[in-house]
Amino acid sequence: MTYRGRFAPSPTGSLHFGSLVAAVGSWLCARHAGGRWLVRMEDIDPPREVPGSAADILAALPAFGLLADEPVLFQSQRRAAYDAAFEQLQAGGHLFACWCSRSELAAAGGMHRDGVCVSPEDPQRPPAWRLRAPDIELAFDDALQGPQRQNLREAVGDFVIRRLDGLYSYQLACVVDDAYQGITEVVRGADLLDSTPRQIHLQRCLRLPTPRYLHLPLVLDAEGRKLSKSSQAVAVDPADPLPALRRALDFLGLPADAPAATPAELLAATSMRFNPGLLRQRSNAWDV
Template identity: 50%
Template sequence: MSHYIGRFAPSPSGPLHFGSLVAALGSYFQARAMNGEWLVRIEDLDPPREMPGAADLILKTLEAYGLHWDRTVWYQSHRHQAYQGQIDAWLAQGQAYFCRCTRKQIRASGGYYNGACRHRHLTPQPGYAVRLQVDTPITHFYDEKHGKIEIPLALAQEDFIIKRRDGLFAYNLAVVLDDIDQGITQVVRGADLIEPTGRQISLYQQLGHPPVSYLHLPLAVDHSGHKLSKQNHAPAIDRHNPRPTLIQAMAFLGFELPVDIEAAELSEIVAWGCQNWHIHQLPETFEITR
């Protein structure tokens, strides 16, 4: 790897919470430890789920925690032309097709899409999705921390959606095209995104581009086993007094901070984290109750 480029890509559905700070720190420390770049991308693909002002608040919070990004921040809402262009190319090549199946129909047929529309040659209609034809299923991948991770065959074989029935672009398509265009070399993110990794590797395969490497960090979950998320009303982290939460998040990632570092300036704590970061320090588990 000649030059490392990592990224943090939050969705602006609310302010940063503890779980998203863990993902930001893990990706930041890995990039800086590799003497690489760390980019920030706002994944504003789903306007109905977005909170007004959240994108700006996220960026201010990252700065308050001493996490400074390289290059200009990307916004997926500015990338629609690139996504649609790739979809149109695959439709023209016969690698993608329109699908009218509803979630109810898919549940009734066993919970996985069975390719019902693959050979129907449907023309575009309101309420139709676009699916990518999967001819070579990805049944496993290798995680930098956890090694070989298996993907259920039924999931791997699905022709998956690249444009939703409501007209919005699918996350998997957007994230892969963005990672390619930004030159990302490794994706460091929470373990909740393990499942779509196979589909993202399929997209790299369809595009004739070597996939990135992946490192999945442990998820912070509550005592009921639910991950800390905006959907589950996880509280926003304090950007006016960041030190205590920063130290907690670093401990979550396996750091053992010396007392003098805990008492240091915020910038010194972050710099120490960059210098002392190692993948082997990460917990072996995919979830940690907090």
């Protein structure tokens, strides 16, 4: 099967350094494999979106030499596919309605397990829908982080598939769209390493293929916060892309000193010498 990778940003702000690292890492892995690199806009959560940021991100990527091989997929246009997956999960007995609030769950230990709600049914408001987390240990080999194991029941409990406002969760949308786009390897930041067992379980429930996974070092600020959640997450400058692109390559442990007049030239020179084994397992830190 032809390698198919992707970069899937959320439109919660302009392209920042952490997102650039993920985009560059996924692009290089796809090019090394002679495959295709796709872009998916994960605009599934309107309350969290920053107006105009989707367009800003899509305009910035070509300035850094990152050109998608197929048209961009927008999750906001995929509601029917998520509805179909939800119905399949419901028909398979994997889902249950839940009226538990966060405060109620926190008072009960903070974890929803075994399909047992701490809040009674409330016919006056719509429920959230959760997927039952079985008491099983899911294991997978991450291409950079190594062997991973997680007991879904103990680590995350029953998790939300559709929120009480009717919006679908990231976990469901990601799984459905990775299968729809034929993604064979997911290259993304290590902040999503913990989500992978939930996604593998969803893939099994929906009878979808499981891609390979590679989780890149996460860019953190000086206080240990993910850069996208940090006040220091200044947008990279598409008008002067080479400095940020060289820093991204250096962060990944890749040679960044090739002479190049444009980002495309620098990426081409890097891809000629690249293999995924060069990616750095490093302490997740960056002096922003």
